[in-house]
Amino acid sequence: MENFKIRVVENVGEDSIETFGEVGNELEVINGKLIDLDDDSWSGCGTGFEDIDDVNDWFSDLGDYGTVFELVESGDSNE
Numbered sequence: 001m002e003n004f005k006i007r008v009v010e011n012v013g014e015d016s017i018e019t020f021g022e023v024g025n026e027l028e029v030i031n032g033k034l035i036d037l038d039d040d041s042w043s044g045c046g047t048g049f050e051d052i053d054d055v056n057d058w059f060s061d062l063g064d065y066g067t068v069f070e071l072v073e074s075g076d077s078n079e
Contacts, residue, residue, distance in 0.1 A: 003030045005072035006055060012066030020067050027069075029055065 008025045011017045019036050020027060027034060032048020033041040034055060043049065044058045052071040059067045 002050075003028065004052070005029070006034070006052060006069040007072050008067060009070045010068035012068065013062065013064040015064040016067040019065055020069075026072055 005026050005028050008016075008020050008023050008027075011020070011023065019038070021037055025037075027036065029035075029049050032050065033043045034049060035041055042058075044054060049055045049058070052069060055069050059065060059069070
């Protein structure tokens with residue numbers, strides 16, 4: 001699985017900001033696992049995230065953790 005960076009676009013659930021940061025915060029998906037602000041990893045149903053669509057599909061229906069992300073393109077990082 002590829003590694004890629006994502007950026008928070010919209011905080012939907014009440015725990016979204018605490019877990020993933022405010023709009024504009026960037027996170028990494030490493031070996032299919034999204035690493036949150038507490039260094040916890042998320043891997044969907046255990047199969048890992050292949051791309052930004054997998055990430056958004058998972059978090060679109062995750063209640064308190066609901067968050068919308070976008071892919072950070074190379075050279076488009078806020079870091």
